[in-house]
Each structure stands twice: as C-alpha cells, then as structure tokens.
Amino acid sequence: MVLECEDTLKSLIAVGRNGLLHRSLEQWGCFSLLLKLLLRLSTVLWKGWETLSMMVCCLVSILCSTTSSRWYQLVDNQIVQDCTERFESMCKYTVIYSFKMRRRRLARLAGGQTSQPSTPISTPLTSPQRETPPGPLPGPSGAAPQPVPPAASQSLGLNVHSGTPATSPMGTSGVAYGSQSSEGVSSLSSSPSNSLETQSQSLSRSQSMDIDPASCEKSMSQVDVDSGIENMEVEDSDRREKRNLTEKETSTNSDVSEEQALQLICKILRVSWKEQDRDVIFLPSLAAEFHQNPKDVYSDFKDLIGQILMEVLMMSTQSRVHNPFASLTATSQPIAAAKSPDHRLTLVQPSSQGGSPMGPNAGSFGASSLSSLGACGGGMSCDSASDRFTIEACKETEMLNYLIERFDSVGMEERKAPKMCSQPNVSQLLSNIRSQCISHVALVLQGTLTQPRSPLQQSLLVPYMLCRNLPYGFIQELVRITHQEEEVFRQIFIPILHGLALAVKECSFDSDNFKFPLMALAELCEIKFGKTHPVCNLVTSLPLWCPKPLSPGCGREIQRLSYLGAFFGLSVFAEDDTKVGDKYFSGPAITMENTRVVSQSLQHYLESARGDLFKVLHNILLNGETRDLALNYMAALVNYNVKKAQMQTDDKLVSTDGFMLNFLWVLQQLSMKIKLETVDPHYIFHPRCRLVVSLEETRLKATMEELKSWLTELHEDPTKFSEPKFPTECFFLTLHTHHLSILPGCRRYIRRLRAIRELNRTVEELKNSETQWKDSPLASRHREMLKRCKTQLKKLVRAKACADVGLLDENLLRRCLQFYSTVIQLILRMVDPAYPNISLPLNPEIPKSFAALPEFYIEDVAEFLLFVVQYSxxxxxEPCVQDIVTFLVVFICSQNYIRNPYLIAKLVEVLFVTNPAVQPRTQRFSEMMENHPLSVKQLVPALMKFYTDVEHTGATSEFYDKFTIRYHISTIFKSLWQNIAHHGTFMEEFNSGKQFVRYINMLINDTTFLLDESLESLKRIHEVQEEMKNKEQWDQLPREQQQSRQSQLTQDERVSRSYLALATETVEMFHILTKQVQKPFLRPELGPRLAAMLNFNLQQLCGPKCRDLKVENPEKYGFEPKKLLDQLTDIYLQLDCARFAKAIADDQRSYSRELFEEVISKMRKAGIKSSIAIEKFKLLSEKVEEIVAKNSQSEMDYGDAPDEFKDPLMDTLMTDPVMLPSGNIMDRSIILRHLLNSPTDPFNRQPLTESMLESVPELKERIHAWMREKQGGRPA
Structure with a gap:
C-alpha cells in the first residue's frame, strides 16, 4: 500500500511540474482524486510516513504556486527543502496530522490549543473535514470555483492539523495548537484565568522547524500515544458522540439554541453559507459541506469560527477577479471611520496594482475601509515623505480590516444586548470569536497566508495603532495570545516596535502627530499578565536597548541609536528641531499674546509627551525582569553625557537639551514619592554605584588626597555598605540628571540672551552711524554686515521663543525646585543629624561624607535659584522654599564647610537677587530669609567676614571679582539694616572692634578705587565726545584712528557704568554706617585713610578739573554728581570731631582751604544742602585750618628727628613704636593699617597678626621726651 501511495503521489508531482495539476483540477472538478488518495493513506501503517510526508509537502507546494514556475523546475529533494523554507515547520506536522484526521479543513490551522503531550486521553482537535463534491462548487455568482489557496490542503480536504506552523496564529515556531479535545478547545477563552494557563501550556511546546527522521519519529510516536491513527468509522462515531454531547449541554445550560448561536456567528462575522447577499460574504466551500453532511462540518463553535475565518481569508488571498468583501460595502461602517483621530491619513496604492481588489473599487470592503481611514486617519499628510502614518494597500490590509472590524463587532454586540451576552455560552462564544480573530491576525502579521514578512519591514499593524483605530482590548488580546511563545511574539511585535520608533523619528511638535507613537508604545508597555509586562521584556531585549559607545560622542550616540532615544528626542528647542520655531514663532503677525498662547499649547504638548515617556519607563521599571536593564540604561544616559556639564563642550558629542529635559521630567516623576529616609547618602561612594563620579571632580571640602585616603579606608570594609535600593539609585540618578539637563539649558539660555543683546547693540550702532559710512568705500560691507546681523538676530529671537517654551515651563521649574529642596534636606541632615532642629555654628569637625560630596551638589542649587529668580x-x-532659606543661611554662616569661596559667593548672590530692591517679586522670599531664626544672629557677622575674606580668593581674577561680591553684600546689608530684628546684631559688630574695622578698611579701599576708575573713565568719555563734536577736526583724523577712538569710547562707557554702580553702592554704605556709628572710623589706622579718600573725591568733583567730568547723558552711566557730593559731605558732617578734623588736616595730597570753599560754593549754588548743614561744614573747615597751621609748626619742630624715631616705611615720626617678629620696629598705626590689607610682615612676607606685635616702651618714652624737648625749646 505504501508503494502504491508513493507511485500515486509521484505521478501527481510530475503533473504539477508540467503546470497541469491546477488546470486539471479546475476542469475535471476531481478534488475527490486527492481526497480518496489521502483517505487511503490514512490507513497505512506509520512506518511508511516519512517518505509519504515529504511527497505530500511537495504536492502542497505545487498547489500553492499558481503563478511561479519556480517549483516546477526542482528535483524531489530540492522541492522538500523549498517547502520547508516556505512553510517553515509545516512539513513536520502536515502529513502526520493529515493522516491522523481524515476530514479536517485548513481553516482549523488557527483554532485550538495543544494539551500537554503527556495527557493520553486528549485527542488532537482538527478542523472539520469537508469532502468536496464531485462537481464544481458554486461561486458567488455562479462562476467556477476560484484557484486553490496557498494552503491547498483546505480545498483538497487534507486533514492538516490546526496548529500547523505555516498557518498557526502563533507563527512559525513549530507550536501545534490543536491537540486538544473538542471540549478542551473551547476552554481557551472560557475565562481569563484558565485561558492564560491553557495558553501557557500550549505555547511552551516549542519544536524544531527542521524535518528530520528523529523529529518525525518523535511526532509519530506522540500521535500513536494519543490514539490518533483510527479508522474512518471510529472517528465519525467520536465526532457524532461529541456533537451530541455539545448539543445536550447547550440545551440544558442555556436558552440560546444552536441555531441562534449560528445566527449570531454569521451576524458578527457577516458570512453566510445558505445564500448570497450583498451584506454578507458567501462561503461556497462551507456551503457545500453543510449541504453534503451538516453534522460533520464542525465539532464545536470555535471549530466553525476558525473554518469561517480561514475560508474568508483564503478567498481574499486567492481572489483575482472577485473581491469577497465587495458585498459588505453597502452597510459596512468601518471602525476606522469612527475612531480615527485625524483627517490626513493616506492610502498608499502600489503602482503595479492592476486589477487588484484593493484598487479604488467602490464595491470593495478593503477599499472602503481604507478610504474611510484616509478621510479620518491620524497620520502624516499626503505630501509627507513618511509612510509611518499610512496604511499600505495590500491583501494583508484587507484581511486585517476584516478581522479588526469583526473583533470590534463582538463588543458592539455586547453593548447592544448585554443581558443575552452575559449568558455563559454566549459569552464563551463571543470570547471564541475574539480569540480566533486575534489568532488569524497573528497569521496575517507573520505573512503566513501570503508572503513571509522581513523583520526589517514595518508591521502592517503600526498605522492602525498610530491612527488609534484598533478596538478596545485588541492589542491586549494579541499580546496575551502570543507572548508566551517567545519566537512568535518577537516575530510579531519587533516590527511593531521598530515601526513606532521610525514613526516618532519623523514627528515634531509642529503638529500633534507626535503623540500617537508615544501613546502606542506606552499602551504596549502597560500590558501585563500577572507580574510580567511582555512588551517591556521585548523592548529591553532589543540589541539597541542600550548600545555600547563606539566613539567619543557617546552621549549623542545613545540618543541616536538606543531604542528609546527616538522617543526621548522629541524637542521644542530650535537647536534640536527647527520646525517648531519656523511654524509658530516666525512671521510679522507674531505678538506677545500670540506667543504666550502658543507657548502654553506647546508646553501642554510637552507635558503630554513626557507623560507617555514616563509610562513607558515606569512600566519597564515595575517589571521585575527588566528593572535592572532599565537602571543600566538610565545610568548610561547620565554617564555618557558627563561632558554636557562643562562650560565649553562640543554639542555634537552629547545628547540634546530637549532629550535630557524629557529624561529629567520622567526621573522627577519617579522620584516624587521617594521618602528621604530610604535614600542612602553614601551611595556615590558605594562599590556598586552605577554612576561614574570622577576622582577629579571638585569636592565640597576634601582635597583629592584626602578623598583617596578616605575612600581607601571606606572600601576596606565592604560590610559598611548595604545593597543599593531603587529609591537611592533613582534619587541620585535624578540629581545627576539635573546637573546635565536643566543647568546646561539655563546657561545656554543666558548665553543666547547675551548674544541677542550684543547683536541688537551692533545693529543699532550700524544704523546710527549710517550717515558716516553710507558714502564711504566700506558702505557695501557695512550693509552686508547689517543684513547678516538682522538675519542672525531673527534666528536667535526665534530660538529664544522656543527655549522659553522648553525651559521656562513653570511646572518643570517647580518640580526642579521641589527636588532640590529634597537634596537640601539630605545635605543638611549630613551636616547636622538634628535637622530640622539645626543650630549654628555647626560642628567644627566636618563629616567626611559631606566633605567628599561633589561640589556641584550645592552649586547647582545656587545656579538654579539664580536663574529662577531672574526669569521665573x-x-x-512654594512650600519647599523654607528649606532653601535654611540651606542658604546655614552655609553662608558656615564658610569653613566649603573650600571654594566662589561657591559661597553664589549663595550670597542668591540673597542679593532675591532682595526686593533688585527683584520686587521675591519680597516674600527675602522676608523669610531676613526673619529666619538663624539669620537674625548669624547672617550679618558672616557676611561681614566674607566681605573681607574675599579679598584673596586664589583666582587670577580675584581683584575684579571682589567688587561684584562686595556690591552684593552691601545691598544685602542695606536691606537688613531696615529690619529692626537685625539692628542689635549690627550694633554688636560695630562695637566688637576687629571684624568691623577690617570691613571698613575694605570699604575704604573699594570706594577709593571704584570712584577713581569711574571718574577717570568719565574724563576719557568727555574727551572723545568733545572731539566728535568738532566735526571738522574729527573728519581730519585717519579712519583707523576714528575707529580706535570709537572703540575706546564704547569700552569706557561700559567700564564707567559698571564702576559707578559699584562705587555708588559703597559710598551709600559709608553714608549709612557713619550715621549710626562713628568710633570705628576714627581709629588711628582708619581715620587718616578715610579722610584722604574723601578729600580726593571732593577734589575730583569740585576741583579745577571737574569740568572734565561733564558728559552727554550722564544718567546713561549712572553718574549723579549732586547726589554723590551730598553723600560725601554728609559723611564729613557725621564724623565731625577733633580727631577727624586732624585726619583731614593731615592729608597733604588733596586737602586745601580753596577746595572746601569751592565745595561750599557749589552746595549753596545747587541747593544741595540746607543753610544749616552748609554752616556746619564751614565750621568744620575752619577747625581743619587751625589744625593745618599747627601741623606746619610741628613739621618745623620735628623735621630733624633721628632715624631711629622714624617709621621705616612711611618715614614719619613714630608715636607708638612696636617690634615685629622679624626685629624691625614700626609705628603701631602704620603696621595695623598694613595688616588690615595683608596679614604679613612687610619685610619678609611671613604671616603676621596684631597679637604678634610687641610694644617698645623705652623707645616710646625717648620719642615723647624728645618731642617735649622740641616743644619746650620753641621760641615764644
């Protein structure tokens, strides 16, 4: 018998090679030929099956080749090999189960589940076999039957197992589904709980795709165990018995009869095997089977559903003339029409479509559905180069449209008749329809029914997901059915993931299309079964989940190459995406109001996109299997972008600002609910810390040597470290991401504003000087420069508007402030565990863990506050501001805890910019700072100390830096002085002596330098302006000299403005202090210097050369000579006493009687002071003149003093000699004045303090005796 079967099959193969088989079958209608052959083969012993199975597979391959001659030209062995490639593991199972089941259709390929092979009582479930009648089957219009579908076994009656990988919903992994009994097959969707369990059992049976004797023998033995080889009578008997049992159960358990169930199936699937109609798809093959033997068509409803769906899909696959979906158009309301979010989805029509039913045919269901998608889709416009939002016009799309709408019809039916659908059998039936639709969708997506799709191709399902057209639960069901078979799951969902990534790369915030790929990915990642998120597992298994760096630009690499990089890369910044600025912030119609509204809309877009990004990453972190991979990816983003924090960095080597801010937003959400008690502050020193913190990173207090020593000691005992927990890792990832995202963005924003100001100034200068250059040879060059500047200015203004959206988002800034508040709490707990009950001063012993923290932990807080105060x-x-105030006060008052004085200066600057005199909108913050319990007693002394300490910072720019810092402190002092709570502290400092004396000394130094420099710059400005007024003389100057003078004028104007602002503040501070306290200013080491400074500036304002200070628009530079004169003369009057009068008289460089007379004249003429004040000043002048006369006599008396009585530095007579450690003797007032500026011995530069000075009483007595002698010998 085996030999006879082999001969018959060989003859059929030969006929197929000659291209006669299909034509013969069509003309003769002799499908029964193969049927009888296979029925005979079913009785053959299994030992001969190996050869026969190979031949049957060859025959099936021939039947599938309706247009190609490829299969006709191969030898027998090559045919078998090609069959294996075409149908993958189909060859392994096809013949085995076709012999086992006599009358099954190929439609059962997608239905059913496998039971465990160890269950001997279960019999494989197969599709009902349909014996094809001898004559031609009636077509939809009485035409001849259509060509045989790819899986020709269906039409030929081959009993192919329903789980054949070629057409299984689980794809090509070789998993057989239908090895359950009829009762077992319906259990797949009986309930969510057992369906998942059953699915897991069936999907675990992954098998090889190769056909080899061993695998065939294993499969044959399995069939033998399952009693699959039976004669025809036994199987018919089993089928009838099973069918009767099903009918009894239906009649006893439900009021829904079998006929009603069939009607419901036909209604939902919109099919019929009884009659043809324009509203349904007629199924000729199933009609023939029902006509011939209705009882044997199906074993249960799920079997029937599978047969229906497979026949519909096969008809669509093989139809060349008639579209099986054409009859649905009349009443079809495609799901796409109701759910598409946009109106710009396009339908891509292949150029070689020809007479395809997918062409623009009004009677085609496929065309109708896609037309509705084109009208209501949610994708790119039709002129876009991208096809990510378009639905491809192909046969697979027709199938998907049908299956998706049938899936949705189940839900519609449930909503229409909830009571009926709640009945157990009806609910089970609807569940079967859903699962069968999904199973067949899986087949379509794998290309099993048409052509296998490349993994690199975008999934056909992606456009539906982007357009939001899929019914509720569709994707979840697809994941549920496929995720337990890894290979199939990857085959279906990797193209989907790639398609979403490609789609989002072509999106921008210039439309709302960006949200669809993000929402689709977020919904995929949210799907979970038990504690597992299958899509999260798949995403993190991708090769490009976290690619290793290949070049120095690893930051930009991970953004461009990693899978999530495309999603996080969405940005509104002009540097990242010019489309946003070009669309929303260009054109003459842009107004402030329009810009505000557009900015709010774009910020809403950003919030929406970031919300979906959070969902994605959050679900990956929730999934236990992927949490570690997610943390590795997050740490890589931080570690690869460390260069982004540098002041000067190549932007091409790091991730973009938009990318990092999106990542920051997600981390902020993850850190929001972290309790500080769960965070380990020593994490960055942990051996398993994911973050890379270089040893060269500047630390708060520790030097590099101290850091290395402490870390070595720390790592000697690994037991000191506990396993890092997620809250700790997430917290520090967020902290470091702030350092690499919001802060670089703020710096770039400030640089852009500076560039805009410079360009504006250049444009204004070119416009204002146009009369000078328009007729010159350089006119064309200047015009071109003006044009370039204007163009660049427009670009920068547009970029600023985009940055306003991305960076000045109040919600983002508030979250940053809240997080920094948490960081502050952590740091304060490290320095004082009693926090929030912190007290000052802090422990002199600085905790090593605090000293070793990176400096940017505190610096970033200060920089962020400076930015926020200025721009938002x-x-x-916010409630968290109280912690920030405490933080500022504690570290300004604990300067020994921070090594870098510029970091303290930044904290002081925060107090300055929040001062109401600088930023009125921060008055509440300033009041909180002034009234803080710690600041009332500690802030003033600390600021006064820092005012003097900043004289020497160690930086090359320390000389100029100190003026700005002291200006900030002076402004703060003025504000604090107005607060009564601080008066007591000020008075204590005024009377304490040394600290306040040093402060006054620095104040004198600064005032002297600043007033001198600012007044000198005004003189130069006056000189150039006078030259330019004389046009004739100016035009005679060479052009190079003119340009040089104009350049010098611009520089002097800038210097004058800056120095005058600083000088005015210091003079005002003098004015306030001398009004409250006078004694410290009259000390021997201070009084003469203060008087000399005041005399010099009076000479500048009222002396012979005061006319040189007259400039055009003096208010432009902040020069107010009347106010300055008023304040200087007030200081004279507030210090009016004999000692101060003597100090004035001792100044021989600037003082003169004529000067004071001129001052009195100007005050009286300009009405600067009242007559009473002027009289007081006149009396002071008379006192000074008397002392001057006495000084002249003293000079005559003491002019011949011995050298040992004179100070070696100033060459003046000593009155209180002291000995230095070096052995030199100096006058006390002179050395103390020197120590106020430099605490060193002036002779050897060794450290020197006042306590190291020793009085020389013997020498002092000799000096005074000599002076008395001189006075006694004076002629009367």
Missing part, C-alpha cells in the same frame, strides 16, 4: 520668580512661592 513666581516659582519661588
């Missing part, structure tokens, strides 16, 4: 001060009205 309303953000400071």
């Amino acid at each position: 001060p309303q953000v400071l009205y």
Whole structure:
C-alpha cells in the first residue's frame, strides 16, 4: 500500500511540474482524486510516513504556486527543502496530522490549543473535514470555483492539523495548537484565568522547524500515544458522540439554541453559507459541506469560527477577479471611520496594482475601509515623505480590516444586548470569536497566508495603532495570545516596535502627530499578565536597548541609536528641531499674546509627551525582569553625557537639551514619592554605584588626597555598605540628571540672551552711524554686515521663543525646585543629624561624607535659584522654599564647610537677587530669609567676614571679582539694616572692634578705587565726545584712528557704568554706617585713610578739573554728581570731631582751604544742602585750618628727628613704636593699617597678626621726651 501511495503521489508531482495539476483540477472538478488518495493513506501503517510526508509537502507546494514556475523546475529533494523554507515547520506536522484526521479543513490551522503531550486521553482537535463534491462548487455568482489557496490542503480536504506552523496564529515556531479535545478547545477563552494557563501550556511546546527522521519519529510516536491513527468509522462515531454531547449541554445550560448561536456567528462575522447577499460574504466551500453532511462540518463553535475565518481569508488571498468583501460595502461602517483621530491619513496604492481588489473599487470592503481611514486617519499628510502614518494597500490590509472590524463587532454586540451576552455560552462564544480573530491576525502579521514578512519591514499593524483605530482590548488580546511563545511574539511585535520608533523619528511638535507613537508604545508597555509586562521584556531585549559607545560622542550616540532615544528626542528647542520655531514663532503677525498662547499649547504638548515617556519607563521599571536593564540604561544616559556639564563642550558629542529635559521630567516623576529616609547618602561612594563620579571632580571640602585616603579606608570594609535600593539609585540618578539637563539649558539660555543683546547693540550702532559710512568705500560691507546681523538676530529671537517654551515651563521649574529642596534636606541632615532642629555654628569637625560630596551638589542649587529668580520668580512661592532659606543661611554662616569661596559667593548672590530692591517679586522670599531664626544672629557677622575674606580668593581674577561680591553684600546689608530684628546684631559688630574695622578698611579701599576708575573713565568719555563734536577736526583724523577712538569710547562707557554702580553702592554704605556709628572710623589706622579718600573725591568733583567730568547723558552711566557730593559731605558732617578734623588736616595730597570753599560754593549754588548743614561744614573747615597751621609748626619742630624715631616705611615720626617678629620696629598705626590689607610682615612676607606685635616702651618714652624737648625749646 505504501508503494502504491508513493507511485500515486509521484505521478501527481510530475503533473504539477508540467503546470497541469491546477488546470486539471479546475476542469475535471476531481478534488475527490486527492481526497480518496489521502483517505487511503490514512490507513497505512506509520512506518511508511516519512517518505509519504515529504511527497505530500511537495504536492502542497505545487498547489500553492499558481503563478511561479519556480517549483516546477526542482528535483524531489530540492522541492522538500523549498517547502520547508516556505512553510517553515509545516512539513513536520502536515502529513502526520493529515493522516491522523481524515476530514479536517485548513481553516482549523488557527483554532485550538495543544494539551500537554503527556495527557493520553486528549485527542488532537482538527478542523472539520469537508469532502468536496464531485462537481464544481458554486461561486458567488455562479462562476467556477476560484484557484486553490496557498494552503491547498483546505480545498483538497487534507486533514492538516490546526496548529500547523505555516498557518498557526502563533507563527512559525513549530507550536501545534490543536491537540486538544473538542471540549478542551473551547476552554481557551472560557475565562481569563484558565485561558492564560491553557495558553501557557500550549505555547511552551516549542519544536524544531527542521524535518528530520528523529523529529518525525518523535511526532509519530506522540500521535500513536494519543490514539490518533483510527479508522474512518471510529472517528465519525467520536465526532457524532461529541456533537451530541455539545448539543445536550447547550440545551440544558442555556436558552440560546444552536441555531441562534449560528445566527449570531454569521451576524458578527457577516458570512453566510445558505445564500448570497450583498451584506454578507458567501462561503461556497462551507456551503457545500453543510449541504453534503451538516453534522460533520464542525465539532464545536470555535471549530466553525476558525473554518469561517480561514475560508474568508483564503478567498481574499486567492481572489483575482472577485473581491469577497465587495458585498459588505453597502452597510459596512468601518471602525476606522469612527475612531480615527485625524483627517490626513493616506492610502498608499502600489503602482503595479492592476486589477487588484484593493484598487479604488467602490464595491470593495478593503477599499472602503481604507478610504474611510484616509478621510479620518491620524497620520502624516499626503505630501509627507513618511509612510509611518499610512496604511499600505495590500491583501494583508484587507484581511486585517476584516478581522479588526469583526473583533470590534463582538463588543458592539455586547453593548447592544448585554443581558443575552452575559449568558455563559454566549459569552464563551463571543470570547471564541475574539480569540480566533486575534489568532488569524497573528497569521496575517507573520505573512503566513501570503508572503513571509522581513523583520526589517514595518508591521502592517503600526498605522492602525498610530491612527488609534484598533478596538478596545485588541492589542491586549494579541499580546496575551502570543507572548508566551517567545519566537512568535518577537516575530510579531519587533516590527511593531521598530515601526513606532521610525514613526516618532519623523514627528515634531509642529503638529500633534507626535503623540500617537508615544501613546502606542506606552499602551504596549502597560500590558501585563500577572507580574510580567511582555512588551517591556521585548523592548529591553532589543540589541539597541542600550548600545555600547563606539566613539567619543557617546552621549549623542545613545540618543541616536538606543531604542528609546527616538522617543526621548522629541524637542521644542530650535537647536534640536527647527520646525517648531519656523511654524509658530516666525512671521510679522507674531505678538506677545500670540506667543504666550502658543507657548502654553506647546508646553501642554510637552507635558503630554513626557507623560507617555514616563509610562513607558515606569512600566519597564515595575517589571521585575527588566528593572535592572532599565537602571543600566538610565545610568548610561547620565554617564555618557558627563561632558554636557562643562562650560565649553562640543554639542555634537552629547545628547540634546530637549532629550535630557524629557529624561529629567520622567526621573522627577519617579522620584516624587521617594521618602528621604530610604535614600542612602553614601551611595556615590558605594562599590556598586552605577554612576561614574570622577576622582577629579571638585569636592565640597576634601582635597583629592584626602578623598583617596578616605575612600581607601571606606572600601576596606565592604560590610559598611548595604545593597543599593531603587529609591537611592533613582534619587541620585535624578540629581545627576539635573546637573546635565536643566543647568546646561539655563546657561545656554543666558548665553543666547547675551548674544541677542550684543547683536541688537551692533545693529543699532550700524544704523546710527549710517550717515558716516553710507558714502564711504566700506558702505557695501557695512550693509552686508547689517543684513547678516538682522538675519542672525531673527534666528536667535526665534530660538529664544522656543527655549522659553522648553525651559521656562513653570511646572518643570517647580518640580526642579521641589527636588532640590529634597537634596537640601539630605545635605543638611549630613551636616547636622538634628535637622530640622539645626543650630549654628555647626560642628567644627566636618563629616567626611559631606566633605567628599561633589561640589556641584550645592552649586547647582545656587545656579538654579539664580536663574529662577531672574526669569521665573513666581516659582519661588512654594512650600519647599523654607528649606532653601535654611540651606542658604546655614552655609553662608558656615564658610569653613566649603573650600571654594566662589561657591559661597553664589549663595550670597542668591540673597542679593532675591532682595526686593533688585527683584520686587521675591519680597516674600527675602522676608523669610531676613526673619529666619538663624539669620537674625548669624547672617550679618558672616557676611561681614566674607566681605573681607574675599579679598584673596586664589583666582587670577580675584581683584575684579571682589567688587561684584562686595556690591552684593552691601545691598544685602542695606536691606537688613531696615529690619529692626537685625539692628542689635549690627550694633554688636560695630562695637566688637576687629571684624568691623577690617570691613571698613575694605570699604575704604573699594570706594577709593571704584570712584577713581569711574571718574577717570568719565574724563576719557568727555574727551572723545568733545572731539566728535568738532566735526571738522574729527573728519581730519585717519579712519583707523576714528575707529580706535570709537572703540575706546564704547569700552569706557561700559567700564564707567559698571564702576559707578559699584562705587555708588559703597559710598551709600559709608553714608549709612557713619550715621549710626562713628568710633570705628576714627581709629588711628582708619581715620587718616578715610579722610584722604574723601578729600580726593571732593577734589575730583569740585576741583579745577571737574569740568572734565561733564558728559552727554550722564544718567546713561549712572553718574549723579549732586547726589554723590551730598553723600560725601554728609559723611564729613557725621564724623565731625577733633580727631577727624586732624585726619583731614593731615592729608597733604588733596586737602586745601580753596577746595572746601569751592565745595561750599557749589552746595549753596545747587541747593544741595540746607543753610544749616552748609554752616556746619564751614565750621568744620575752619577747625581743619587751625589744625593745618599747627601741623606746619610741628613739621618745623620735628623735621630733624633721628632715624631711629622714624617709621621705616612711611618715614614719619613714630608715636607708638612696636617690634615685629622679624626685629624691625614700626609705628603701631602704620603696621595695623598694613595688616588690615595683608596679614604679613612687610619685610619678609611671613604671616603676621596684631597679637604678634610687641610694644617698645623705652623707645616710646625717648620719642615723647624728645618731642617735649622740641616743644619746650620753641621760641615764644
């Protein structure tokens, strides 16, 4: 018998090679030929099956080749090999189960589940076999039957197992589904709980795709165990018995009869095997089977559903003339039409479509559905180069449209008749329809029914997901059915993931299309079964989940190459995406109001996109299997972008600002609910810390040597470290991401504003000087420069508007402020575990863990506050601000805890910019700072100390830096002085002596330098302006000299403005202090210097050369000579006493009687002071003149003093000699004045303090005796 079967099959193969088989079958209608052959083969012993199975597979391959001659030209062995490639593991199972089941259709390929092979009582479930009648089957219009579908076994009656990988919903992994009994097959969707369990059992049976004797023998033995080889009578008997049992159960358990169930199936699937109609798809093959033997068509409803769906899909696959979906158009309301979010989805029509039913045919269901998608889709416009939002016009799309709408019809039916659908059998039936639709969708997506799709191709399902057209639960069901078979799951969902990534790369915030790929990915990642998120597992298994760096630009690499990089890369910044600025912030119609509204809309877009990004990453972190991979990816983003924090960095080597801010937003959400008690502050020193913190990173207090020593000691005992927990890792990832995202963005924003100001100034200068250069040879060059500047200015203004959206988002800034508040709490707990009950001063012994922290932990807080106060001060009205105030006060008052004085200066600058005199909108913050319990007693002394300490910072720019810092402190002092709570502290400092004396000395130094420099610059400005007024003389100057003078004028104007602002503040501080306290200013080491400074500046304002200070628009530079004269003369009057009068008289460089007379004249003429004040000043002048006369006599008396009585530095007579450690003797007042500026011995530069000075009483007595002698010998 085996030999006879082999001969018959060989003859059929030969006929197929000659291209006669299909034509013969069509003309003769002799499908029964193969049927009888296979029925005979089913009785053959299994030992001969190996050869026969190979031949049957060859025959099936021939039947599938309707257009190609490829299969006709191969030898027998090559045919078998090609069959294996075409149908993958189909060859392994096809013949085995076709012999086992006599009358099954190929439609059962997608239905059913496998039971465990160890269950001997279960019999494989197969599709009902349909014996094809001898004559031709009636077509939809009485035409001849259509060509045989790819899986020709269906039409030929081959009993192919329903789980054949070629057409299984689980794809090509070789998993057989249908090895359950009829009762077992319906259990797949009986309930969510057992369906998942059953699915897991069936999907675990992954098998090889190769056909080899061993695998065939294993499969044959399995069939033998399952009693699959039976004669025809036995199987018919089993089928009838099973069918009767099903009918009894239906009649006893439900009021829904079998006929009603069939009607419901036909209604939902919109099919019929009884009659043809324009509203349904007629199924000729199933009609023939029902006509011939209705009882044997199906074993249960799920079997029937599978047969229906497979026949519909096969008809669509093989139809060349008639579209099986054409009859649905009349009443079809495609799901796409109701759910598409946009109106710009396009339908891609292949150029070689020809007469395909997918062409623009009004009677085609496929065309109708896609037309509705084109009208209501949610994708790119039709002129876009991208096809990510378009639905491809192909046969697979027709199938998907049908299956998706049938899936949705189940839900519609449930909503229409909830009571009926709640009945157990009806609910089970609807569940079967859903699962069968999904199973067949899986087949379509794998290309099993048409052509296998390349993994690099975008999934056909992606456009539906982007357009939001899929019914509720569709994707979840697809994941549920496929995720337990890894290979199939990857085959279906990797193209989907790639398609979403490609789609989002072509999106921008210039439309709302960006949200669809993000929402689709977020929904995929949210799907979970038990504690497992299958899509999260798949995403993190991708090769490009976290690619290793290949070049120095690893930051930009991970953004461009990693899978999530495309999603996080969405940005509104002009540097990242010019489309946003070009669309929303260009054109003459842009107004402030329009810009505000557009900015709010774009910020809403950003919030929406970031929300979906959070969902994605959050679900990956929730999934236990992927949490570690997610943390590795997050740490890589931080570690690869460390260069982004540098002041000067190549932007091409690091991730973009938009990318990092999106990542920051997600981390902020993850850190929001972290309790500080769960965070380990020593994490960055942990051996398993994911973050890379270089040893060269500047630390708060520790030097590099101290850091290395402490870390070595720390790592000697690994037991000191506990396993890092997620809250700790997430917290520090967020902290470091702030350092690499918001802060670089703020710096770039400030640089852009500076560039805009410079360009504006250049444009204004070119415009204002146009009369000078328009007729010159350089006119064309200047015009071109003006044009370039204007163009660049427009680009920068547009970029600023985009940055306003991305960076000045109040919600983002508030979250940053809240997080920094948490960081502050952590740091304060490290320095004082009693926090929030912290007290000052702090412990002199600085904790090593605090000393070793990176400096940017505190610096970033200060920089962020400076930015917020300047550009978004309303953000400071948050409950967390109290912690920030405490933080500022504690570290300004604990300067020994921070090694870098410029870091303290930044904290002081925060107090300065929040001062109401600088930023009125931060008055509440300033009041909180002034009234803080710690600041009332500690802030003034600390600021006064820092005012003097900043004289020497160690930086090359320390000389100029100190003026700005002291200006900030002076402004703060003025504000604090107005607060009564601080008066007591000020008076204590005024009377304490040394600290306040040093402060006054620095104040004198600064005032002297600043007034001198600012007044000198005004003189130069006056000189150039006078030259330019004389046009004739100016035009005679060479052009190079003119340009040089103009350049010098611009520089002097800038210097004058800066120095005058600083000088005015210091003079005002003098004015306030001398009004409250006079004694410290009259000390021997201070009084003469203060008087000399005041005399010099009076000479500048009222002396012979005061006319040189007259400039055009003096208010432009902040020069107010009347106010300055008023304040200087007030200081004279507030210090009026004999000692101060003597100090004035001792100044021989600037003082003169004529000067004071001129001052009195100007004050009286300009009405600067009242007559009473002028009289007081006149009396002071008379006192000074008397002392001057006495000084002249003293000079005559003491002019011949011995050298040992004179100070070696100043060459003046000593009155209180002291000995230095070096052995030199100096006058006390002179050395103390020197120590105020430099605490060193002036002779050897060794450290020197006042306590190291020793009085020389013997020498002092000799000096005074000599002076008395001189006075006694004076002629009367």
